[in-house]
Amino acid sequence: MEDRCARQNNKRLNETTMTQLIVDGHLDLAMNALEWNRDLTQSIETIRGSEQGMQDKPDRMNGTVCLPEMRKGKVGLCVATQIARYVETTNPLPGWKSPHQAWAMTQGQMAWYQAMEEIGQMIQINNLDSLEKHMKLWEEPSAETPIGYILSLEGADSIISVSYLERAYRYGLRAIGPAHYGPGRYAQGTNATGGLPAEGRDLLKEMDQLGLILDVSHLNDACFQQALELFQGPVWASHNNCRVLVPHNRQLDDRQIEELIQRDAVIGVALDAWMMVPEWIRGKSTPQTMNVSLEQAFQNIDHICQIAGNSRHTAIGSDLDGAFGKEQGPQDVNTIADLQKLPGLLSTKGYSKRDIENIMSGNWINFLRRAWS
Numbered sequence: 001m002e003d004r005c006a007r008q009n010n011k012r013l014n015e016t017t018m019t020q021l022i023v024d025g026h027l028d029l030a031m032n033a034l035e036w037n038r039d040l041t042q043s044i045e046t047i048r049g050s051e052q053g054m055q056d057k058p059d060r061m062n063g064t065v066c067l068p069e070m071r072k073g074k075v076g077l078c079v080a081t082q083i084a085r086y087v088e089t090t091n092p093l094p095g096w097k098s099p100h101q102a103w104a105m106t107q108g109q110m111a112w113y114q115a116m117e118e119i120g121q122m123i124q125i126n127n128l129d130s131l132e133k134h135m136k137l138w139e140e141p142s143a144e145t146p147i148g149y150i151l152s153l154e155g156a157d158s159i160i161s162v163s164y165l166e167r168a169y170r171y172g173l174r175a176i177g178p179a180h181y182g183p184g185r186y187a188q189g190t191n192a193t194g195g196l197p198a199e200g201r202d203l204l205k206e207m208d209q210l211g212l213i214l215d216v217s218h219l220n221d222a223c224f225q226q227a228l229e230l231f232q233g234p235v236w237a238s239h240n241n242c243r244v245l246v247p248h249n250r251q252l253d254d255r256q257i258e259e260l261i262q263r264d265a266v267i268g269v270a271l272d273a274w275m276m277v278p279e280w281i282r283g284k285s286t287p288q289t290m291n292v293s294l295e296q297a298f299q300n301i302d303h304i305c306q307i308a309g310n311s312r313h314t315a316i317g318s319d320l321d322g323a324f325g326k327e328q329g330p331q332d333v334n335t336i337a338d339l340q341k342l343p344g345l346l347s348t349k350g351y352s353k354r355d356i357e358n359i360m361s362g363n364w365i366n367f368l369r370r371a372w373s
């Protein structure tokens with residue numbers, strides 16, 4: 001009798017923890033479709049198989065994200081990016097040689113999202129009404145339920161001039177991270193030095209006017225500080241880990257985390273291995289040798305919860321398709337569907353059902369409700 005009871009309890013635990021709706025705060029789906037030439041409507045096996053022998057990207061044959069795997073993992077909503085960098089001739093980072101080319105790249109990415117909408121694979125979520133309808137739809141999803149996406153721009157270089165923002169808002173852009181890696185036209189990103197240029201201050205003003213969300217991920221410390229002072233609207237960090245766990249300027253220090261919590265922000269924990277364990281060496285370290293797993297994602301989640309004193313400010317911003325795959329992700333994540341292991345992990349660490357729901361989906365959803373009401 002006792003045994004059966006324990007089994008039933010276990011089953012119930014599995015039911016509540018294994019079929020949790022997941023909202024992922026950061027994916028680069030269109031970049032994968034267009035620059036990696038991945039048909040994300042195909043199975044992960046098909047996509048990996050089609051990349052045999054290819055050497056042009058570090059993550060060939062190791063991709064973990066496609067639409068069928070998102071459905072399998074009940075990732076019903078994500079923040080999906082447009083991304084295209086402009087680089088001056090002195091900048092060694094890969095990128096476009098003019099903002100106009102970068103803009104055109106993002107328009108191609110937009111066209112891909114729209115093409116996914118036309119075949120019912122995805123649906124753009126851009127206001128309170130579409131959000132609530134989508135949440136209802138995902139209470140009982142079918143194999144055909146479209147995956148929702150909130151359109152975000154990672155690095156604002158492609159915004160030719162601030163006047164383009166309104167146009168972007170009209171096709172659905174709802175969040176901007178002004179910087180990415182290196183120096184940017186509007187803000188300085190990871191590893192870059194210096195503060196916000198005048199263009200960046202104008203961009204933030206216009207974002208405030210339009211009601212866009214500011215994504216502070218990738219801003220360097222000086223721009224992070226200036227942006228928070230200037231910008232009045234809703235702020236999130238779509239994919240960011242903690243500097244106390246892995247010391248690097250890409251990560252948020254505790255003071256920044258506190259500041260974000262005061263702004264009612266949500267911080268999405270990223271699953272890029274180099275941001276999860278110290279001293280990761282790109283192309284050399286492996287998830288196995290460095291023992292990278294969802295355990296470190298938990299440590300980041302827990303650190304933010306401990307600072308906040310609650311579970312309302314952290315979530316998932318996996319970045320699982322951000323130019324890396326299995327070779328640079330947690331060893332217990334074969335595909336994005338394995339995000340469903342997190343609820344169970346959080347549960348074994350003593351997190352309550354409510355806390356787990358907050359972290360897996362509720363915090364992003366409630367953030368959007370606040371931002372859009």
Ligand SMILES: [Zn+2]
Nearest residue numbers: 028081154322
């Ligand atoms: Zn990204």
